[in-house]
Amino acid sequence: MSSSDDSDVPPETNSSNTAVADEISPNQPGPAHLEVPQRPGPDVIVQPPRYTRPLPSEMATALSNQPAQEARRRSNNTRSTRHILLHFSGSVPRYTSPEEKQRRAEWEAKRKSALEAMERVAEPGKRSRISHFWRVTTHSEKLRMHYEPEDCDAREACKFWFPQPASVPIHVCDFKRESGSRYNSTLGNIEKFFESKPDDVHVRWIHVPLGKGILQSTIEDMFRYTGSGQIGKPFLKGSLDPAWHYPELSMLSFVNHNRYIEKMDAFRFLSNLDVLANGVGDDPLQGLTRRQQNDVKWRAKHVGRTIDFWDFVRADFPNPLPERFLGQASNTNVKGPLPTDNDRQAISDHEQFLNAMLMTCQLRAFHRSDGYLLTFSNTTGIDYLGKPFREWLDQPDQFMHDSEVSILAHVAENFTASGTSRWHYPTVEWLIVYLMTEAATVPHNIRQGRNSISLLTAYQDIARELKQRQKRPWERGESPRLVRKYLNCLEELRAITDLARQKLAILRGMLSDAERFEAEYADEGTLPNQDDEMETMKERIDWAIDMVEEQRQDSKFLVEYFETALTELFQLRSIEQNEMAIVADSQNKAVLLFTGVTIIFLPLSFFTSYFGMNLQGIVNTNRDETYFWSVCGTIGFVMVFTLVGYAFRDDLNRQLHTRSLAKMRAIRGF
Numbered sequence: 001m002s003s004s005d006d007s008d009v010p011p012e013t014n015s016s017n018t019a020v021a022d023e024i025s026p027n028q029p030g031p032a033h034l035e036v037p038q039r040p041g042p043d044v045i046v047q048p049p050r051y052t053r054p055l056p057s058e059m060a061t062a063l064s065n066q067p068a069q070e071a072r073r074r075s076n077n078t079r080s081t082r083h084i085l086l087h088f089s090g091s092v093p094r095y096t097s098p099e100e101k102q103r104r105a106e107w108e109a110k111r112k113s114a115l116e117a118m119e120r121v122a123e124p125g126k127r128s129r130i131s132h133f134w135r136v137t138t139h140s141e142k143l144r145m146h147y148e149p150e151d152c153d154a155r156e157a158c159k160f161w162f163p164q165p166a167s168v169p170i171h172v173c174d175f176k177r178e179s180g181s182r183y184n185s186t187l188g189n190i191e192k193f194f195e196s197k198p199d200d201v202h203v204r205w206i207h208v209p210l211g212k213g214i215l216q217s218t219i220e221d222m223f224r225y226t227g228s229g230q231i232g233k234p235f236l237k238g239s240l241d242p243a244w245h246y247p248e249l250s251m252l253s254f255v256n257h258n259r260y261i262e263k264m265d266a267f268r269f270l271s272n273l274d275v276l277a278n279g280v281g282d283d284p285l286q287g288l289t290r291r292q293q294n295d296v297k298w299r300a301k302h303v304g305r306t307i308d309f310w311d312f313v314r315a316d317f318p319n320p321l322p323e324r325f326l327g328q329a330s331n332t333n334v335k336g337p338l339p340t341d342n343d344r345q346a347i348s349d350h351e352q353f354l355n356a357m358l359m360t361c362q363l364r365a366f367h368r369s370d371g372y373l374l375t376f377s378n379t380t381g382i383d384y385l386g387k388p389f390r391e392w393l394d395q396p397d398q399f400m401h402d403s404e405v406s407i408l409a410h411v412a413e414n415f416t417a418s419g420t421s422r423w424h425y426p427t428v429e430w431l432i433v434y435l436m437t438e439a440a441t442v443p444h445n446i447r448q449g450r451n452s453i454s455l456l457t458a459y460q461d462i463a464r465e466l467k468q469r470q471k472r473p474w475e476r477g478e479s480p481r482l483v484r485k486y487l488n489c490l491e492e493l494r495a496i497t498d499l500a501r502q503k504l505a506i507l508r509g510m511l512s513d514a515e516r517f518e519a520e521y522a523d524e525g526t527l528p529n530q531d532d533e534m535e536t537m538k539e540r541i542d543w544a545i546d547m548v549e550e551q552r553q554d555s556k557f558l559v560e561y562f563e564t565a566l567t568e569l570f571q572l573r574s575i576e577q578n579e580m581a582i583v584a585d586s587q588n589k590a591v592l593l594f595t596g597v598t599i600i601f602l603p604l605s606f607f608t609s610y611f612g613m614n615l616q617g618i619v620n621t622n623r624d625e626t627y628f629w630s631v632c633g634t635i636g637f638v639m640v641f642t643l644v645g646y647a648f649r650d651d652l653n654r655q656l657h658t659r660s661l662a663k664m665r666a667i668r669g670f
Contacts, residue, residue, distance in 0.1 A: 022198050107396040114160035117153035118266060121273070151275045159280045161266045162313045165215055166287025170208050171400045173412050174201040177426070179418035188287045190219065193376075194226040202419075203371045203427045204297070207400070207408060211378040212362060213315035214305070218295040220366055220374070228370040233429050237509030238436075240502075247432060248364040249506050250499055251407075251439040253318065253457075255381035256393045257348055257357040264317075264338045271310045278641070281536045284309035318359035318378040321345065321495045346488040350458040356382075356393060358455075358492065360499065363439050367428045375435065383407045385455070386448030390437075404447070407438045424534045425526060426479045429517050433510060437544035456554045462489060463561060470569055474576050479569070486566045493559045500552035507548065510542045 039571070050105045164571050166188035174181045174197060174334070187208065206223075210216045234245030270276050270537050278284045284307055285293045300307050320339050339357075347353050361378040371441075392405050401411040411434065420426035423434075445452050466485060469478070514537035521528075528534075645652065 001355070008534060013348050020133070024454050059355075061590045081121060094308045096177075104396060110160055114157040115262075116268075118157040118269060120158070120271065121150050121153045154270060154273050154275055155280045157266060158270050158276050161263055162270070162279065164279050164281055164287055165284065165309075166313050168209065169400075170206060170609075171412065173205040173207075174198065175203045175205070175415055175431075176200050176419050176425075177202065178421055180419055182412060182416055186287075187219070188289065188292075190228070191222065191291070194223055196227070197371070201371070203373060203428050203431055204413075205373045205375070205431065207412075208376070209316065210376050211315040211317065212306075212364075212376075213312065214296055214303070215312055216315070216376050217299055220364075220376070220415050222292070223366055223372070223374045224297065224368070227372060230369040232367040232427075233520065235432075235510065235513045238506055238511075238513045239509070240371060240506070246364065246366050246511065247436055247506065248362060249436060249440060249503055250360045251363050251377075251383070252286040252321075252443055252496070252499070253359050253361050253381040253383050253394070254353070254356045254443060255318065257344065259358075260357055261339060264340070267310075267313065268338065271313075277309070279309040280483050284312060293411050310460060316379055318361045318380065321360060321492050323360045323445055333609055345492060346462060346485055347455070347458060347492065349485075350462060352389065352453055352458055354390070356389075365432050365435065367432060369426055373431055377408075378601075379502050380406060380408065383442040384410075384447050385443050385445040385452050387451045397648075407435070407442055410447075411435060411438070422531055422534055424536045425521055426517075427526070427630045430537055433540055435509065437507070437540045440507060440544050441547040446586075456551065456558065457473055459489060459493060459555075459558050463558065463565070464475065467565065470565070474573075475581075479573050482569060483566070486562055486569065490559060490562050490566070493555050493562065497552055497555040500548050500555060503548045504545065504552065507541055509543070511538065512540050514541055566666060578609075 026308065038414060076636065154398075166186060168187040170187055170190050170193075172183040174183075177200070181195075187210075190206070190208070193204070193206055208219060210219065231245060235247045236242075236245060238247045239245060278286075281287070285296060288296070298308065305311075320343065332644050345358060347358055348356055359378075359381060361380050362376075364376045366374045379397065381397075384407075386392075386404065390463065392402075395402070395405075400409050400412060403413040403644060411431075415422075415431075419662075423430050443455055447512055462485075466482060466489075469482060472478070517537065528536075606636050
């Protein structure tokens with residue numbers, strides 16, 4: 001549920017289903033002075049209760065009965081996440097407009113075309129003989145680059161999944177007193193938004209979906225050394241590095257598992273094609289300004305790296321949850337293991353999170369004293385939880401379009417509608433605190449009125465399921481599956497616990513910074529806004545600390561539970577194995593006894609049977625016993641030799657391989 005949903009309430013005069021009472025008079029007697037009502041007689045008319053405001057169900061029903069145009073034109077006032085459950089009013093129904101349907105259909109068509117193009121590149125035999133003749137007879141590299149069918153297909157697929165850095169979309173929001181504006185542009189044009197803003201704009205927020213790397217470092221410094229060139233009020237304690245006064249933290253987000261793996265497969269395949277060494281262009285920096293290109297080249301030379309298009313691409317990927325321990329937060333080390341289809345998380349087995357993958361994204365904020373804010377993050381996914389979660393997973397990437405899904409879209413949409421009048425202080429520091437506290441608490445289900453289970457509740461359900469499977473009788477292969485599932489849960493929960501610990505350290509430092517900010521505002525004469533729904537920075541941070549602390553305690557408890565359950569599983573399986581070993585030992589003794597009896601009596605029975613036969617040679621032939629043994633004995637020996645060789649084939653191959661290696665070493669040494 002977005003914050004705009006709380007104020008999108010139909011006027012009380014237009015509600016035909018709800019009786020709205022007048023305000024309670026201050027002179028009205030309290031409960032202690034009220035008389036006990038008498039039981040109504042047959043002539044007494046009982047009045048229905050008069051509510052002070054409509055019920056959430058009535059407001060949601062009234063909104064759902066209105067046309068889409070009316071529902072979308074309603075006033076859009078901001079109510080913070082922490083106030084949603086106190087004043088829950090139901091979510092504004094999502095209307096899928098023809099434009100949205102068309103956009104999704106176009107995106108699916110482009111995706112399908114890119115997959116088919118990549119398949120044609122991977123299997124050139126599917127092409128016609130004419131295209132094969134063209135490929136063989138073309139000698140010009142320039143012609144091959146622009147007209148070769150395989151190269152065109154490769155470029156088409158790369159353009160869909162991995163566009164050039166200069167065409168990365170950026171999002172700009174100008175927040176005024178009562179309203180705001182939003183713009184979309186590309187990274188190549190970002191410098192013009194650094195210089196100046198209209199006089200009535202209090203804060204300009206620029207978001208760039210770039211991960212840590214050389215390119216992000218360039219944009220960051222260009223921002224810090226433009227305009228006033230002065231940092232805003234520094235976050236002395238609310239940052240990871242005491243010498244770095246800009247806040248950043250890791251946030252959790254969900255992505256579609258199949259699409260993410262599809263993108264990783266495309267990365268593995270396309271990054272190995274020579275024609276795409278620089279992406280779809282001739283230069284990975286093509287489209288950037290001369291100043292940007294020179295700065296990127298200098299930084300690459302400074303750290304001893306080459307400018308690689310695929311390093312730029314890889315830095316923007318969100319990281320699977322357990323991989324955050326591998327040092328991927330470094331500005332230069334962006335190479336980590338790429339997930340495969342087999343790397344499914346334990347949370348994706350829960351019915352609420354089927355085909356979902358929990359990722360970490362690094363949110364970084366840089367601010368200037370002239371009211372500018374620049375934020376970076378990896379490509380994010382679904383930040384909020386709700387009943388339509390499965391539907392959200394199937395949507396195209398909308399991290400700046402859907403306020404029900406993304407915290408970035410939530411902040412941009414709602415503060416653009418209401419402006420800075422709902423902020424406690426119309427400053428860039430207040431916006432940073434709001435963004436960071438919202439990012440620290442996701443993924444949560446508050447904005448949708450808790451109409452779905454939380455993340456840690458899903459792990460509790462998984463724990464109960466594994467406990468039931470653990471109690472079942474022993475089955476072949478079940479124990480390894482249980483152990484693997486327990487280990488996956490432990491790995492994910494330990495990462496969540498460690499992430500919560502880091503968030504708490506940052507938030508507690510921010511709390512100290514917020515108290516200092518408000519004292520400095522008072523000294524400077526900056527007056528706070530007066531609004532019933534506004535929140536101070538301290539209130540926001542206190543709420544976020546409570547949320548993250550609860551998450552840390554719950555995840556820590558789940559880690560201990562899974563560790564105990566795994567230990568119990570090992571102990572139970574050890575006892576079962578001991579019992580099975582005792583049973584097997586008794587069975588082996590019985591088999592040994594029967595084997596001894598067989599060894600003694602089988603030869604005796606054979607010889608007595610053979611010598612007891614009253615035959616002369618072989619019937620109806622002139623062959624004798626010598627011929628019988630020469631044929632049957634040879635066949636029997638061959639069969640025994642073949643069976644023994646097949647049974648010990650691995651050992652024989654190993655011995656032969658070892659001897660051949662020793663012989664080769666001897667020859668080379670000679």
